[in-house]
Amino acid sequence: MIAPTKPKKSSTSRFFKRFNIKWRKNRTRSLSNRAKHADDKMREILNNARPYGIMSSNQKIELLKLIQEERGIPNDIRRDVWMLATGAQRVKMNNPNYYQMSNNPERVKSCNEEKKSFVEIIRSKVINLLIWYRQLRIVQLET
Amino acid sequence: MPLFDSYPEAPDPNVIQIKLDLKRTFVAESIFTDEFGIHDKMFRILVSYSKRNPSVGYCQGMNCLVGMILMVVTNEEDAFWLFCTLIETILPLDYYSLMLEVLIDQKVLMQLIKLKNPKFLKQYSDLEVELVMKSYQWFICLYSLNFSKNISQIVWDMLFLDGD
Numbered sequence: 001m002i003a004p005t006k007p008k009k010s011s012t013s014r015f016f017k018r019f020n021i022k023w024r025k026n027r028t029r030s031l032s033n034r035a036k037h038a039d040d041k042m043r044e045i046l047n048n049a050r051p052y053g054i055m056s057s058n059q060k061i062e063l064l065k066l067i068q069e070e071r072g073i074p075n076d077i078r079r080d081v082w083m084l085a086t087g088a089q090r091v092k093m094n095n096p097n098y099y100q101m102s103n104n105p106e107r108v109k110s111c112n113e114e115k116k117s118f119v120e121i122i123r124s125k126v127i128n129l130l131i132w133y134r135q136l137r138i139v140q141l142e143t
Numbered sequence: 144m145p146l147f148d149s150y151p152e153a154p155d156p157n158v159i160q161i162k163l164d165l166k167r168t169f170v171a172e173s174i175f176t177d178e179f180g181i182h183d184k185m186f187r188i189l190v191s192y193s194k195r196n197p198s199v200g201y202c203q204g205m206n207c208l209v210g211m212i213l214m215v216v217t218n219e220e221d222a223f224w225l226f227c228t229l230i231e232t233i234l235p236l237d238y239y240s241l242m243l244e245v246l247i248d249q250k251v252l253m254q255l256i257k258l259k260n261p262k263f264l265k266q267y268s269d270l271e272v273e274l275v276m277k278s279y280q281w282f283i284c285l286y287s288l289n290f291s292k293n294i295s296q297i298v299w300d301m302l303f304l305d306g307d
Contacts, residue, residue, distance in 0.1 A: 060304050060305070063304060064304050064305060067300065067304075072297060072300075073300055075215075078215050078296065078300070079215050079216050079217075079221075081300065081303070081304070082212075082215060082216065082225060082299070082300075082303055083216065083221060083224075083225060085303040085304050086225060086228045086229065086232070086233060086303050087228055087232065088221070088224040088225040088227070088228040089221075089224075091224050091227065091228055092220065092221065092224040095224075099191065099219075099220045099223050099224070100220075
């Protein structure tokens with residue numbers, strides 16, 4: 001039976017032990033470079049999808065892989081990811097001026113109705129208050 | 144004049160419910176105050192959607208979805224379209240109208256827990272607490288209300304990229 005041999009220390013571990021600080025510095029720099037590279041790649045995918053307003057399934061898979069590597073999406077590109085992944089950007093492009101107040105008579109009408117009902121409520125409350133005050137004055141004068 | 148005609152027109156029940164729910168949305172978040180105008184944006188988006196799709200109208204839980212969207216997408220028009228796409232394309236058809244899909248999702252979740260973590264289910268049943276009551280809110284708000292903002296955003300990332 002052959003006795004198991006003691007594993008040799010690799011040159012990397014010896015290097016790590018001797019130049020601990022230098023090794024760590026290099027490591028962080030390479031990590032940040034990798035993150036930057038992933039960010040750039042995400043932006044590139046988004047820029048490719050932007051003219052169409054929607055992402056293809058391949059682009060989605062590619063983006064998912066990058067997210068898995070980086071464990072999340074940077075906050076500044078999350079908005080674009082949501083708009084393009086769902087296709088909301090495309091729906092917006094196909095329906096220009098749908099949500100604009102000046103070009104949406106249905107919405108203007110509903111907002112005006114809201115305002116009108118509010119004014120009417122206030123007016124009726126003021127009138128009630130005046131009537132009540134007048135009645136109070138009459139009672140005071142009579143007594 | 145008949146008595147019925149003298150009554151003023153009844154206000155829209157959707158609008159009343161939206162107004163009530165606005166103040167309850169993400170109370171702990173600092174941006175959800177009147178000074179940022181986010182309540183006005185939410186009100187406009189929800190009323191517009193209830194008019195766009197009267198068969199769905201407004202349901203409790205939609206305020207959380209719009210709130211969550213507005214945390215990321217600050218432009219009101221973009222937020223409206225994202226909300227429309229979420230309700231009409233990504234979520235199943237009856238998710239908010241008949242709520243049938245929510246019930247199905249709950250059944251699937253219960254089956255998954257039974258398979259993956261039966262101990263957890265047993266603990267709940269020992270305490271005589273229905274997990275369905277708790278999970279209902281998770282599905283209605285799409286996990287936006289019960290988890291921290293960062294976790295909910297990651298869940299939504301996955302939903303949008305891998306959901307359909």
